[in-house]
Amino acid sequence: MTEPSTALSICRNRTQILRLLWLILFAVYALFAYQLWDGYHDELDTRLINFDELSSLRVLDAEGRRLYASNTKTAWQTTIGDRAFFRERRDNAKAGLVVSEVFASDDRTSTYLILAR
Known part of the structure; x- marks a missing residue:
C-alpha cells in the first residue's frame, strides 16, 4: 500500500517543483x-527561499554566458552555448x-540539470 502513496507523493512533489x-x-x-535591471539580483535571490530542490x-x-548566478562565489564561469539543449532553445522559439x-561541472564536484525557457 505504500508504493501508490509514495508514487502519488513524488508526482505531487514534481508538479509543485x-x-x-x-x-x-x-x-x-x-x-x-522589461529591463527592470535595478535590484534584479535581489529579486531573483528571493525566489530561492524555501525551495530546497533548487540549489x-x-x-x-x-x-x-552567465549574466546572473544566485551563488556568485561558487558559480561556474563556463559558457554552455555549445550544448545541444541550449542551441535547441536559442534556435527554436x-x-x-x-x-x-x-552534466558535471568542470572540476567534477557538482552535477547540473538545466531547465530553460
Whole structure:
C-alpha cells in the first residue's frame, strides 16, 4: 500500500517543483524583457527561499554566458552555448521548456540539470 502513496507523493512533489520553476522563469523573463535591471539580483535571490530542490539559479545570455548566478562565489564561469539543449532553445522559439542532460561541472564536484525557457 505504500508504493501508490509514495508514487502519488513524488508526482505531487514534481508538479509543485515544476510550478515553482515556472514562476521563477516567468520572473526572470519579466525582469529582463522589461529591463527592470535595478535590484534584479535581489529579486531573483528571493525566489530561492524555501525551495530546497533548487540549489542555485543562473541567467544566461543568447551565447550561453552567465549574466546572473544566485551563488556568485561558487558559480561556474563556463559558457554552455555549445550544448545541444541550449542551441535547441536559442534556435527554436517554439521549443517551450527544454531540459538538459545531466552534466558535471568542470572540476567534477557538482552535477547540473538545466531547465530553460
